[in-house]
Amino acid sequence: MGNEVDLQALWRISYGLYVIAAKNGEKLNGQIANTVFQVTAEPPRIAVSISKNNLTHEYITGSGIFSVSILDVNTPMTFIGLLGFKSGRDVDKFSQVEYETGDGGCPVITENALAVFEARVLDRVDVGSHTLFTGEIISAKVLREGEPLTYSDYHRVKKGKAPKNAPTYRGEGGKDVAEAEGKDKRMTNYVCDVCGYVYVPANGDPEHDVEPGTAFEDLPAGWVCPVCGATRDQFSPQD
Numbered sequence: 001m002g003n004e005v006d007l008q009a010l011w012r013i014s015y016g017l018y019v020i021a022a023k024n025g026e027k028l029n030g031q032i033a034n035t036v037f038q039v040t041a042e043p044p045r046i047a048v049s050i051s052k053n054n055l056t057h058e059y060i061t062g063s064g065i066f067s068v069s070i071l072d073v074n075t076p077m078t079f080i081g082l083l084g085f086k087s088g089r090d091v092d093k094f095s096q097v098e099y100e101t102g103d104g105g106c107p108v109i110t111e112n113a114l115a116v117f118e119a120r121v122l123d124r125v126d127v128g129s130h131t132l133f134t135g136e137i138i139s140a141k142v143l144r145e146g147e148p149l150t151y152s153d154y155h156r157v158k159k160g161k162a163p164k165n166a167p168t169y170r171g172e173g174g175k176d177v178a179e180a181e182g183k184d185k186r187m188t189n190y191v192c193d194v195c196g197y198v199y200v201p202a203n204g205d206p207e208h209d210v211e212p213g214t215a216f217e218d219l220p221a222g223w224v225c226p227v228c229g230a231t232r233d234q235f236s237p238q239d
Contacts, residue, residue, distance in 0.1 A: 015151035019069040019083055020048055021099070021107045022059035028094045028107045031056045032084030034151045036068055044137040046119055049130045055088040060133055064121045067106045069113040071149040076207055077197075079112055080154070081227035085195045103139040115142045189238040190216045195228040198238060 021030035035049035048066065050057045060066045071080075082093055098111035102118040110116060119135030187201035199205070199219075204212040205226055210219060216235065224231055 017071050017075075017080075017149045017151055017154050019067075019071065019109045019113070020050065020056055020060075021067045021069070021109055022056055022063055022065065023105070023107055024059045024062050027059070028099075029055045029059050029088035030083055030093055030097075030099075030107065030109055031088075032080055039134060044140075045122065045134060046117075046137060047132055047134045049127070049132050051130050053129075057131060060121065061124075061131075063106070065104050065106045065118060065138075066121070066133065066135065067102055067108040067116060067118045069109045070115045072112050072114050073147040073149045073153055075112040075149050077226035078207075078229075081195070081225070081229060083109075085228040110143060113143055114146045114148060115140070117141070187215050190235040191238045192225045192228065192230050193234045193236055194230040195225065197225050197227040199235065 015034040016036065018033050018036045019030050020033045020036070021028065023029075031050075031054055033048060033050065037047055039045050039047050046068065048068065050060060056066075079097070082091070082096060086093065094107065097109055099107050099109045102108045102116075104118045104120065106118045108116045108118065117137050117140035119137050121133050121135045123134045125132040125134075189201070190199045191197070192199075199216055201215050202212060204210040204214045205223070206212070208223065208226060210223065216232075219232060225234070
């Protein structure tokens with residue numbers, strides 16, 4: 001294979017999209033994560049990868065417990081934007097979402113979730129920018145039937161991007177497959193300077209009543225980025 005490292009090979013790894021939550025005393029926080037996987041069946045154990053820069057990392061480290069919510073494929077981008085592109089240091093996320101307290105005392109976000117569970121941290125591994133937390137599941141339940149939201153759906157259908165603290169962040173030089181495939185040469189795509197969301201005129205923004213074929217210049221005056229809430233003046237034409 002040689003010594004060449006083609007990062008596009010990593011982009012073909014499949015992922016889901018989840019909410020990880022934890023608490024610090026009475027303070028609650030949660031974030032979007034895509035690196036969650038089961039590592040054993042008996043006893044049931046999972047692992048999650050969390051950026052050391054994130055407040056959730058601090059809360060998991062301090063409390064030793066975390067929850068995971070498996071998101072539905074129809075989860076709106078505003079929900080993902082709140083939990084994925086805004087910091088709990090600046091925003092009280094739990095004042096804007098539905099949640100309950102789990103058997104282990106951890107906050108568990110139930111809004112847009114198909115299933116949820118709590119895990120007690122058994123081990124942690126320093127992997128550089130992130131920590132890999134391994135936990136034993138102490139409670140779990142299915143909330144409703146549905147199709148889980150995959151990372152591919154997030155990129156290809158919802159036109160979402162990975163934030164800088166995500167383990168799959170692609171950097172300035174990386175272009176999503178969805179971005180390349182979805183570009184309409186007749187009208188200019190615009191990129192959110194805050195989160196990297198790409199507005200594609202050919203697709204519009206149906207979740208917010210913007211019809212396909214609507215040019216960026218023709219967007220309603222009150223339209224904001226469906227991921228992070230940035231205003232139109234925080235978008236730039238895509239090269």
